[in-house]
Amino acid sequence: MKKLLESWDQHIQAFSDKPFMKYFRISSSVIWNLFLLFLTLMLVGIVFLGSIGAGYFASLVKDEKLSSKQEMRETIFNYDETSQLYFANNQYLGKMRTDLERTETTLKQVSPKVIDAVLATEDEYFYEHNGIVPKAVFRGLLQDVSNSSMQTGGSTLTQQLIKNQVLTNEVSYERKAKELLLAMRLEHFMTKDEILEAYLNIIPYGRNSAGRNIAGVETASKGIFNKSASDLNLPQAAYIAGIPQSPFAYTPYTQTGQLKDKKMLQLGVNRMKTVLYRMHETGYISDAEYKKALKYNIVKDFRAREKQATEKYPYVTYEIEDQAKDIMAKILAKKDGIEAKRIDKESKLREKYTILADRELRSKGYKIYSTIDKKLYDAMDKAKDSFPYYGATYTKNVTDPETGETKPVADPVQVGGVVIENETGRLLSFIGGRDFKLEELNHATQAKRSNGSTMKPLLVYAPAIEYGRIGAGSPVADVKFNYGGWQPSNFDVNEERGIVSARDALKDSLNLPAIRLYAQIMANKPANFLEKMGFSNLDADDYTNYSTSIGALKYGVTVEENANAFATFANGGDFVDAYVVEKIVDRNGKTIYKHKSKKKRVFSEETSYIITDMLRDVFNGGTGSKAKGSLNFSGDFAGKTGTSQEYKDVWLVGYNPKITLGVWMGYDQPKTLNQYNGAYFDPSTRINLFWARVMNSIYSTDPKLATAGGSSFTRPPNVVNRSFCADTGGYSGCGNMTSDLFNGSLSVPPVTISSLLSPFGGTLPAKKEEKKNVNNTTTDKKNEDKNKNESSSNNSNSSSSNNTQTNKPSTGGSNNSTGSDNTSKPESNNKPPATNNGGSGNSSNKPSTGTEEKPSTGGGNSGSGSNESTEKPKPKPDDSKEDKE
Numbered sequence: 001m002k003k004l005l006e007s008w009d010q011h012i013q014a015f016s017d018k019p020f021m022k023y024f025r026i027s028s029s030v031i032w033n034l035f036l037l038f039l040t041l042m043l044v045g046i047v048f049l050g051s052i053g054a055g056y057f058a059s060l061v062k063d064e065k066l067s068s069k070q071e072m073r074e075t076i077f078n079y080d081e082t083s084q085l086y087f088a089n090n091q092y093l094g095k096m097r098t099d100l101e102r103t104e105t106t107l108k109q110v111s112p113k114v115i116d117a118v119l120a121t122e123d124e125y126f127y128e129h130n131g132i133v134p135k136a137v138f139r140g141l142l143q144d145v146s147n148s149s150m151q152t153g154g155s156t157l158t159q160q161l162i163k164n165q166v167l168t169n170e171v172s173y174e175r176k177a178k179e180l181l182l183a184m185r186l187e188h189f190m191t192k193d194e195i196l197e198a199y200l201n202i203i204p205y206g207r208n209s210a211g212r213n214i215a216g217v218e219t220a221s222k223g224i225f226n227k228s229a230s231d232l233n234l235p236q237a238a239y240i241a242g243i244p245q246s247p248f249a250y251t252p253y254t255q256t257g258q259l260k261d262k263k264m265l266q267l268g269v270n271r272m273k274t275v276l277y278r279m280h281e282t283g284y285i286s287d288a289e290y291k292k293a294l295k296y297n298i299v300k301d302f303r304a305r306e307k308q309a310t311e312k313y314p315y316v317t318y319e320i321e322d323q324a325k326d327i328m329a330k331i332l333a334k335k336d337g338i339e340a341k342r343i344d345k346e347s348k349l350r351e352k353y354t355i356l357a358d359r360e361l362r363s364k365g366y367k368i369y370s371t372i373d374k375k376l377y378d379a380m381d382k383a384k385d386s387f388p389y390y391g392a393t394y395t396k397n398v399t400d401p402e403t404g405e406t407k408p409v410a411d412p413v414q415v416g417g418v419v420i421e422n423e424t425g426r427l428l429s430f431i432g433g434r435d436f437k438l439e440e441l442n443h444a445t446q447a448k449r450s451n452g453s454t455m456k457p458l459l460v461y462a463p464a465i466e467y468g469r470i471g472a473g474s475p476v477a478d479v480k481f482n483y484g485g486w487q488p489s490n491f492d493v494n495e496e497r498g499i500v501s502a503r504d505a506l507k508d509s510l511n512l513p514a515i516r517l518y519a520q521i522m523a524n525k526p527a528n529f530l531e532k533m534g535f536s537n538l539d540a541d542d543y544t545n546y547s548t549s550i551g552a553l554k555y556g557v558t559v560e561e562n563a564n565a566f567a568t569f570a571n572g573g574d575f576v577d578a579y580v581v582e583k584i585v586d587r588n589g590k591t592i593y594k595h596k597s598k599k600k601r602v603f604s605e606e607t608s609y610i611i612t613d614m615l616r617d618v619f620n621g622g623t624g625s626k627a628k629g630s631l632n633f634s635g636d637f638a639g640k641t642g643t644s645q646e647y648k649d650v651w652l653v654g655y656n657p658k659i660t661l662g663v664w665m666g667y668d669q670p671k672t673l674n675q676y677n678g679a680y681f682d683p684s685t686r687i688n689l690f691w692a693r694v695m696n697s698i699y700s701t702d703p704k705l706a707t708a709g710g711s712s713f714t715r716p717p718n719v720v721n722r723s724f725c726a727d728t729g730g731y732s733g734c735g736n737m738t739s740d741l742f743n744g745s746l747s748v749p750p751v752t753i754s755s756l757l758s759p760f761g762g763t764l765p766a767k768k769e770e771k772k773n774v775n776n777t778t779t780d781k782k783n784e785d786k787n788k789n790e791s792s793s794n795n796s797n798s799s800s801s802n803n804t805q806t807n808k809p810s811t812g813g814s815n816n817s818t819g820s821d822n823t824s825k826p827e828s829n830n831k832p833p834a835t836n837n838g839g840s841g842n843s844s845n846k847p848s849t850g851t852e853e854k855p856s857t858g859g860g861n862s863g864s865g866s867n868e869s870t871e872k873p874k875p876k877p878d879d880s881k882e883d884k885e
Contacts, residue, residue: 069188069189072166072182072185072186072189073189073190075165075166076161076165076166076186076190076198077198078165079102079104079165079198079201079202079215079216080098080100080102080215080362080363080364080365081102081103081104081363081364081365081587082095082096082098082100082101082102082103082219082362082363082365083095083096083098083361083362083363083364083365083366083367083368084096084365084366084367084368085309085317085320085321085368085370086367086368086369086370087316087370087372087373087374087377088369088370088371088372088373088374088426088428088582089373090369091374093309093313093316093317093320093370093374094308094309094310094312094313094317095308095309096309096317096321096361096362096368097308097309097310097317097321097362098362098363099213100204100212100213100214100215101208101212101213101214101215101219101223102201102202102214102215102216102219102365103216103218103219103222103365104201104216104218104365104587105200105201105216105217105218105229106197107193107196107197107200109218109228109229109230110200110217110218110229110230111229111230111231111232111237113232113233113234113237113238114200114217114229114232114237114240114241115196115200116237116279116284116285117237117238117240117241117242117275117279117284118157118196118199118200118241119282119284120275120278120279120281120282120284121241121242121245121274121275121278121279122157122160122241122244123156123157124282126156126157126192126196127192129156130184130187131156131158131159131180131183131184131185131186131187132156132158132159132180132183132184133156136155136156137180155179156183157195157196157199158183158186158187158195159179159180159183160199160203161183161186161195161198161199161202162179162182162183162186163179164202164203165198165202166182167179167182200216200217200229201215201216201217201218202215202216203215203216203217203244204244204247205217205219205220205223205224205240205243205244205247205251206220206243206247206248206250206251206253207223207248207251207253207254207255207257208220208222208223208224208253208257208303208306209223209224209226209253209257209302209303209304209305209306210223210257210305210306210307210308211253211254211255211256211257211258211305212257212308217229217240220240220243221236221240223303223306224239224240224251224252224253224302224303225301225302225303226303234276234285234289234293234296235272235276235293235296235298235301236298236301238272238273238275238276238279238293239268239269239271239272239275239298241275242268242271242272242274242275243268243271245271246271249267249268250267250268250271251268252265252268252299252302253302256305257305257306258305259302259305265299269298269299272298273294276290276293276294277290313377314432314436314440315430315432315433315436315442315444316370316372316377316432318440318442319372319430319432319442319445319580320368320370320372320580320581321361323579323580323581324357324361324366324368324581324584325354325357325358325361326354326357327357327581327584327593328357328360328361328584328593329343329350329353329354329356329357330343330353331357331592331593332353332356332357332360333349333353338353364586364587365586365587366584366585366586366587366592367584367585368581368584369581369582369583369584369585370580370581370582371426371427371428371579371580371581371582372427372428372429372430372580373428373429373701373702375701375702376419376428376429376698376701376702376705377429377430379697379698379700379701380417380419380429380430380431380694380697380698381431382697383693383694383696383697384415384417384431384434384694386693387689387690387693389680389681389686389689389690390412390413390415390434390665390680390686391413391665391673391675391676391680391683391686392413392675392676392680393410393411393412393413394410394411394412394667394671395408395409395410395411396408396409396411396669397409409438410438411667411668411669412434412435412438412667413434413665413666413667413673414433414434414439414443414447414665414666414667414668415431415433415434415443415663415664415665415690416430416431416432416433416442416443416444416447416558416559416663416664417430417431417444417559417661417662417663417664417694418430418431418444418445418559418560418563418564418578418660418661418662419659419660419661419698419705420560420563420564420567420578420659420660420662421658421659422567422570422571422576422655422657422658422659422660423571423576423597423658424576424597425564425567425576425577425578425579425597426578426579426582427560427578427579427580428659428705430442430444430445430559430560431443431444431663431694432444432445439668441668443559443664444558444559444560445558445559445560446558447556447558447559447664448537448555448556448557448558449556449557449558449644449649449664449666450551450552450553450556450557450644450645450648450649451551451553451556451557451562451642451644451649451651452550452551452642452643452644452649452650452651453509453511453514453550453551453640453641453642453643453651454551454562454566454640454641454642454651454652454653455548455549455550455551455553455642456506456509456514456549456550456640457506457566457569457611457614457615457640458529458530458533458565458566459518459526459527459529459530459548459549460514460517460518460521460526460549461502461506461514461517461611461614462529462569462603462607462608462611463521463524463526463529464502464517464520464521464526465606465607465610465611465743466529466603466604466607467521467524468743468746468747468748468749469517469520469521469748470502470517470729470748471502471610471722471724471729471740471741471742471743471748472501472502472503472610472613472614472740472741472742473501473502473503473724473726473738473739473740473741474501474502474724474729474740474748474751475499475500475501475502475726475727475728475729475751475756476499476500476501476502476505476513476516476517476756477498477499477500477512477513477516477756477757477762477764478490478495478496478497478498478499478500478505478510478512478513479496479498479512479516479757479762479763479764479765480496480512480762481512481516481757481760481761481762483546483760488511488512488515488547488550489511489512490510490511490512491509491511496512496765497510497765498764498765499726499727499756499764500513501726501738501740502517502614503614503617503740506614506615506617506618506640507614507617507618507621507622507623508622508623509618509622509623509640509641509642511550514549514550515546515547515549515550516756516757516758516760517549518546518548518549519546519549519758519759519760520755520758520759522544522546525543527542527543527548529602529603530542530565532575532600532602533561533564533565533568533575533602534561534564534565534575534577534578535557535561535565536561537553537554537555537556537557538553538555539553539554539555541554542554551642551644559662559663559664560578560662562651562653562662562664563578563653563660563661563662564577564578564660566639566640566653566655566660566662567655567660568602568603568608569603569608569611569612569615569638569655570608570612570638570655570656570657570660570713571599571608572605572608572609572716573601573602573603573604573605573607573608574599574600574601574602575599575600575601575602576597576598576599576600577597577598577600579595579597581593581595582594582595583595604743605716605718606716606718606719606743606744606745607743609713609714609715609716609719609741610719610741610742610743612638612713613638613713613715613741614638615638615639615640616636616637616638618638618639618640618641619637619638619639619654623641623684624639624640624641624652624654624688624691625688626685626688626689626692627639627652627654627688627689627691627692627695628692629692630688630689630692630693630696631692631695631696631699632696632699632700633696633699633703633706633707634707635656635706635707635708636656636657636708636711636712636713637654637655637656638654638655638656638713639652639653639654639655640652640653640654641684641687641688643683643684644666646671646672646674647672647673647674647683648666648667648670648671648672648673649664649665649666649670650664650665650666650673650683650684650686650687651663651664651687652687652688652690652691654691654695656706656707656708657708657711657712657713657714658704658705658708658709658711659698659705659706659708661691661694661695661698663687663690663691663694664687665683665686665687665690673686718743718744718745719741719742719743719744720741720742720743720744721739721740721741721742722739722740722741722742723737723738723739724737724738724739724740724748725737725738725750726738728750728751728752729748729749729750729751730750731750
């Protein structure tokens, strides 16, 4: 063996000594050294480039503040969520208007199929990586540097969460560097399930079936398939998971909520198939599931177009939102140490917190519960739309402020109404107007108008009873006067009855006694009662102007305020402010606001019952008898009608022990309603019939509300029936004795002719036999039977009111309203000389945007906008005898 090894060694040595081996040894040595040099340079280069990259990365993120764990978690979970609105009894209405709809959900409430689809498509190694996948980052960087046409992405779910919640969608290396840093940091602060849940709640999903922008898997599931995310099947889950890559390309809906055409829908279907392929490739679904899902017709599952809350119930939606903002503004102000009263008084402060409240409500997922009864609202809305006697619809030319284009727009008789639960103040329902698309102003809660003679019991008769100045039947003077050129009158300008009872004066809505009585008690400042009953727009002149007694407010009153004030009588003298928002609950289920009704004593129980008993007569033979005669049921009602100057406004507010219903009619740009009476009845009759129709709709929906459960107003023990002299109010020494209701605790002083006529003076008319109405002979027997309880004085008023004006629209004149209940003579004759009463007039509180044209020949019902109904009532032979004020 030794010899063998020595032999091999000799051969090798001999080979090595050959000349060419010398050059081989030198070459190999050079190659090796070059390789070592190249390797060294490459390593140095890598370190150098890495250092440069690290330095560049550091420079990109040097200004990024590293948030604490708590701060970062709060930022991630602080995603907007759409607030929701509810009718009464927790009945869902819809979502608040917002730029982006989102409903929060939890991971447990999401189908595992959805989670699998998301992971297979967006982040296969989600549960393995620490926030980023380096390989994907370098691949994306290389594609970007090389300007490759193929961009494979590479962002993990964590990175996408950072981009959407912490950073922006800006395309830059700086933003990407921050995204990588924060993604790795977030992985230390949140669990994988928390990150996945947050991702599913924030990611955008295009549009829903209402055309609204949506985000979050639950919102997408409901908005596209009308299912919860927990109930989605495999194809539906795959479709949802595929949308975020290109939300507006893959969503099946247009911005109006309509389904896209077949070609555009196919984009989303193809994306769904891609997701299914990825699920199959990564092992989330079997071959059989994959093949079955590919054949599934996903298009049939797409939800039909859904109307938004503002489309279905625009007046309700806006009203709830507005009142919720007022409440939230005070809640936010209180958090900042600001008293709620300052929000009401300081306009700049109110503006600031209203903006903050609006943002808060639209983005923080509150649930806002209202008092509005859906069935009742629907019934009243139907009654409003079907009413045929509103009056003529005009057209006006309106100029678009943006385009400058002028076009004709319908100008119908508008209407407003409210139903208030007396004891609690709950606003159960309302009528906002004829057509929201035509006029967005809520005529029930926002339009301010002269309330005409509905003011009389609130400002004159109830205060006078409270002060002990009169009882129900006390004498008052219906006598004309001239006060510095101001010569008001009753509806019949020639009528003056002399000494009449307060009860009859109120029942027949006489102006002269109301004005004179108000002047006699003005020193007591009875307008303070209006303040206590929620009249929010009183002017200084309203406290001293005699014509305020017949509704001539400077700015006017809303239907809600007027009806709310009458509910005070039904409550035995306690005012309970009406409200719409019952409670507000935050996204965590905590009630942050709950309404508490508060009673404020305004009148005594005795005053309230006495005035209520007097107002019963308005329905029983007075100016509201048409309303009561048109009811489909019986009940104990009291109330008052009202008409402003030249029939620009007509009112009827009626109440039973349970509810108060107030209604109003008028044009937005005030003009007389007293036209085309042969087709529509006179304005006072129209409002009577409308009130009855609405009350009948309430009865058909909830009979207990309309009838107050069969209960009647309860007479307090201290309300007594006293005998007294009808001429002086004295209790003896008179041949003309009568009896009526008084407050037993008060002694109403007797009066003299001089005191009755104060402060304006005047002369009692000579007693003479009352002339019979010549129109009585033509009275239709059926109508006569229906109105047999009407007094002869009321008939006199009615007959004199039928001087129908010319059948063309009023094109001029002041919008001021003196509040005269029953007159259509020039306004200058109905103002006290020392006042500058502006009147309310314009319900929209803004200048007219167009000029009036001729009325539409299509009739009076504009419930569908400018398309007027041609339905008209046939003129009645005794049309001149309808109840008038």
